[in-house]
Amino acid sequence: MKIVIVGCGLIGVTTAYSLRQRGHDVTVLERAEGPAREASFANGGMLTAGMCQPWNGPGSWRILLRSLVRSDTALQLRLSVLPRLMRWGTCFLRNSTAAAFERNCRSNLRLALHSLEAMHALREQAQVEFGRAARGSLGVFRDREAWRSACRETVQLFSDGLVARRLTVAELVELEPALRPIAHKLSGAIHYLSDEVGDAQRFCEALAKVARALGVDFRFGSNVRGLEMHRGRVAAVITENERFVADRYVIAAGAYSTALLKDAGIRLPVQPAKGYSVTFKEANSIVGLRRPMIDHDLHAVLVPFEDGSVRTAGTAEFAGFDSSLKPARVRNLLALTRELLPEAQLNEGSAIPWCGLRPSSPDGVAIIGATPVENLWVNSGHGHLGWTLAAGSARLFTSLLSGDAPDIDPNPYSLKRFS
Missing domain, CATH: 3.50.50.60 (FAD/NAD(P)-binding domain)
Known part of the structure; x- marks a missing residue:
């Protein structure tokens, strides 16, 4: 055809x-x-079956409401786009119940595992190079109950093919010494063993x-x-x-x-959700991070690439088709980087900011x-x-x-x- x-x-x-x-x-x-x-172009860089949850988890409506008066929430909703989002937003909230969220997580997980397998075959067939690293990814938690709850949810997904292990803070630091400076703020982590990282562009x-x-x-x-x-x-x-x-x-x-x-x-039913990232070129010699990580409490992703660069990504801003970089959101990502890497002494002036419109379905x-x-x-x-x-x-x-x-x-x- x-x-x-x-x-x-x-x-x-x-x-x-x-x-x-x-x-x-x-x-x-x-x-x-x-x-x-x-x-x-400059997305988070993670091929992650382990962290494929939709944005609209139970309680996400509270974050969206707070975002109307605060600029540092993980989900941002702009008042100007509310009329356009009414139908889509109703479906988004309808899918934030516990039952719908679990169903949608499983759908994403099944496709993600299928996709990792397909990527392996594609890579071998096409012989493409993109800085792939296959060391898994780390989900870290500051809140102890959130960590325990995530561990329970992860175990429930083992039957669908997810491969992961629970880590205490001591085990986390032994696996990833770069996180030692924030160890006292953490309660635990999950190591998703099948996850990978690579440069999408x-x-x-x-x-x-x-x-x-x-x-x-x-x-x-x-x-x-x-x-x-x-x-x-x-x-x-x-x-x-x-x-x-x-x-x-x-x-x-x-x-x-x-x-x-x-x-x-x-x-x-697809609407744009603006995602942001900042990339530090040739920075991993300072950071020393080997695996991508997501801080579930800060809603921030920190990704080391094989070329030595480090990228922080996060946030989802519902602002229509406005693709402009908002300085406040970039500053927020830089602040999150400092929180994740307090001793790294990265040159923020050399950080390369980016934003892109992610095509988001309501479920x-x-x-x-x-x-x-x-x-x-x-x-x-x-x-x-x-x-x-x-x-x-x-x-x-x-x-x-x-x-x-x-x-x-x-x-x-x-x-x-x-x-």
Whole structure:
């Protein structure tokens, strides 16, 4: 089949490669001048099955309410976007009950484990290098009851394939000496053994190069204006200069997928959530951290990369399509870095700030597969887990579009669940 994909971030490029491997004729349209220039560019860098919980856990509504008057909460809600978020936000809150949160966690975990397996196969097949390190990740806790509760929840997920172990503070410091300066503030940790780390932007560049050699036609600098519809089907994708005709059309444009699908009369429940990061180049010789970690109480991720850089990431800001860097949020990340690494003496003046719009579904689970329009498909809504879920989502998507039996149950990721 001839297939046109809109979007060349993590989801778009892995989907293009997977479809081409299956024998399809693939063209990728991307408005930027290269792959992974937006939400995939400087993300947290973690391929984590262990920490794949949606943002809307029980009690998240309290954090959102506090964010209206404070600038340092993990979830930020801007008053200006409230009217646009009413329908989406209602579904978001409906999925923050304990039962819904557990169900959505399991859906993410199953896809994440499938994705890690798919990534291993892809890496061997395509021979791409992206600074991969496979030492697991660390979830650290300051509150003792929160640690105990997380340990209980982790044990419940063992049957789904999660591999992890509980660590006391002494065991944590023995495993990761770089955390010794904050050991007195911690209650315990969980070591997720299957988790990995890697540079997502570097991965996308490398995989796009391989895919192009296999015959994928990448059209960078192609700004998609919309979908041309005819008799209930997509007739073409229209850019500023060309008209692209195919048998199937795939929207993998992240947070911008919603507007494109609207042309076809489809309501995609995906909204942008702005994530921030700061990267310190050549800093790990000072820090000495070997594994990525997330401080569950501070809602901050600290990631060492194989090139020696260290990245702090965190927060989710619901501010519509405002992609500007807010100085207050950057200062907050720098303050979190100081809290996590009080003795590191990092040069904050050299920190490289970044933000990107994560495509977030209201239940925190990706949307993968067919739409009500016969020849129009979607792969979006991965939120903060795009890097983790990319390879598995592409494999699942390719199976569905090609009419093959998928390796995992596709129903939890279908757009139909919002009908």
